Amino acid sequence: MNFLSDNTSGASPNILKAIxxxxxxxxxxxxGDIWTKRAEAAIADVFGCDVAVFFVTTxxxxxxxxxxxxSPPSRAVFCHDNAHLIDSECGAPEFFTxxxxxxxxxxxxxxxxxxxxxxxxxxxxxxVARQVQPGALSISQATESGTVYRPSEIRSxxxxxxxxxxxxxxxxxxxxxAVAALDTAPAEITWKAGIxxxxxxxxxxxxxxxxxxxxxxxxxxxxxxxxxxxxxxxLSKGRFLGAQMTAYLADDHWLDLARHANRxxxxxxxxxxxxxxxxLPWATEANVVFATLPRGMDAALRAAGARYHLWDxxxxxxxxxxxxxxxxxxxICSFGTADADIDRLTDLIRQYSA
Numbered sequence: 001m002n003f004l005s006d007n008t009s010g011a012s013p014n015i016l017k018a019i020x021x022x023x024x025x026x027x028x029x030x031x032g033d034i035w036t037k038r039a040e041a042a043i044a045d046v047f048g049c050d051v052a053v054f055f056v057t058t059x060x061x062x063x064x065x066x067x068x069x070x071s072p073p074s075r076a077v078f079c080h081d082n083a084h085l086i087d088s089e090c091g092a093p094e095f096f097t098x099x100x101x102x103x104x105x106x107x108x109x110x111x112x113x114x115x116x117x118x119x120x121x122x123x124x125x126x127x128v129a130r131q132v133q134p135g136a137l138s139i140s141q142a143t144e145s146g147t148v149y150r151p152s153e154i155r156s157x158x159x160x161x162x163x164x165x166x167x168x169x170x171x172x173x174x175x176x177x178a179v180a181a182l183d184t185a186p187a188e189i190t191w192k193a194g195i196x197x198x199x200x201x202x203x204x205x206x207x208x209x210x211x212x213x214x215x216x217x218x219x220x221x222x223x224x225x226x227x228x229x230x231x232x233x234x235l236s237k238g239r240f241l242g243a244q245m246t247a248y249l250a251d252d253h254w255l256d257l258a259r260h261a262n263r264x265x266x267x268x269x270x271x272x273x274x275x276x277x278x279x280l281p282w283a284t285e286a287n288v289v290f291a292t293l294p295r296g297m298d299a300a301l302r303a304a305g306a307r308y309h310l311w312d313x314x315x316x317x318x319x320x321x322x323x324x325x326x327x328x329x330x331x332i333c334s335f336g337t338a339d340a341d342i343d344r345l346t347d348l349i350r351q352y353s354a
Contacts, residue, residue: 001305001307001341001345002307003268003307003331003332003333003337003341005309005334006261006287006332006335007203007204009206009334009335011206011207011208012206012247012253014247015244015247015248016208017247018243018244018246018247019240019244021243022239022243023240027237029236029237030238031235033238034239035240035242035246036238036239038246039212039242039243040242042246042249042250043214043245043249046249047186047187047216048187049187049191050218051215051218052214052215052218053212054213054221055212055213056211056212056213056228056233056241057211057235059171059173059201059204059211061092062211062212063085063089063093063138063169063199064089064092064093064095064096064231065096065227065228065231066169066197066198066199066213067085067093067097067100067136067169068096068227069197069213069215069221070135070136070167070168070169070197070220071097071135071136071167072135074097074098074099074101075097075132075133075135075136076102076132076133076135077101077103077136077137078117078121078138079104079137079138079139079140080106080107080110080112080139080140080143080144081106082145082315083144083171084144084171085102085140085171086102086104096231097135100136101132105120108282108317109143109145109147109281110145110146111143111145111149111153112139114156117160118160121134121160121164134166136167136169137157137158137166138170139154139157139169140171140173140174141189142174142175142177142181142287144315145282145290145315146285146287146289146290147282147286148181148182148286149178149189150182151184151188151189151193154194155194157194158193159194161194162194167197167220168197169197169198169199170190170199171199172198172201173201173203174201174287174288176255176257177261177262177286177287178286179255180255180262181285190214190216191216196216196217197215197217198214199211199212200213202244202248202254204334205257205261205335206248206254206257206335207244207248209244210248212245257335260337261287261333261334261335261337262286262333264337265284265286265288265289265333266284267339267342268284268331268342269283269284269289271342271346272349275346276353277293277294277297277352277353278293278297279320281320287332287334288331289332289333290311290329290330291329292320292322292327292328292329293326293329294325294326294352295327297353298310298329301345301349301352304348308330308332309329309330310327310330311328311330313328316328331345
């Protein structure tokens with residue numbers, strides 16, 4: 001009953017097999033190998049356009065380096081006020097942007113509110129040395145709340161950002177889950193909707209350690225090879241990153257893995273919705289489930305071995321926040337989540353509710 005994170009599962013057997021296969025023979029180092037070239041071509045095929053692709057090992061460095069490439073030093077980087085970029089990157093975005101100021105924008109269920117963004121941008125007037133100037137905007141797909149942006153929602157935010165002279169980044173740590181949930185072409189929620197650069201995550205969804213920074217605005221990638229090297233992310237044996245991404249995308253394996261995780265989360269959410277003492281603050285769309293539980297139930301679940309995170313209720317509207325005798329919790333399902341674990345967890349909740 002481990003629902004702490006989609007990082008708790010291991011790697012997909014398909015990806016592990018590809019790593020072993022890529023180990024045979026000699027290959028050019030630093031991304032000059034055939035596996036990296038195959039992966040680059042696969043990503044271009046997935047998005048249906050020319051792209052510049054750079055592989056790295058972690059989501060944190062993927063986000064931070066990507067944002068640094070589109071935001072001039074010491075400018076404002078706008079993101080949702082619950083975004084991973086602002087809450088969970090240990091200052092890496094500020095470090096790599098040479099002092100960029102992260103500015104949180106409110107919005108329900110993890111989605112940035114375009115009106116809130118427009119209002120906030122008015123507080124950063126041009127040529128006034130009171131505030132830093134806008135540099136870039138970042139959104140998460142899927143969001144930290146497990147919700148997903150529709151193409152029109154992305155376009156409305158991206159248009160505001162572009163009108164303000166900013167480029168737009170997408171944190172796609174759970175991009176596969178969003179694509180699977182929307183059942184849409186990846187292009188529809190990236191470059192066609194105004195995204196300039198994507199951090200395409202694979203690690204949470206079955207890779208060993210592999211993320212891709214994908215530039216749709218290729219002019220922003222002109223010096224990125226140097227930026228990645230300075231960040232310590234130019235792997236000498238880059239073949240092992242290329243092999244992971246090649247296997248990840250082959251035959252829609254990435255979407256199969258994400259669909260499993262999404263189905264598991266949907267099963268969990270449906271069962272929780274049946275419990276009279278449990279409240280779900282919003283519909284589950286990807287592989288993350290939030291729920292408000294009685295404190296006594298939380299204690300009983302943990303005593304029985306269930307693992308999940310308590311969550312800060314700041315992500316909820318005031319009317320939806322837990323009472324004193326309740327807690328907000330987050331459950332995450334992965335490509336490895338078993339129905340038996342969901343059934344055991346929900347059976348325990350049902351017993352407590354009886």
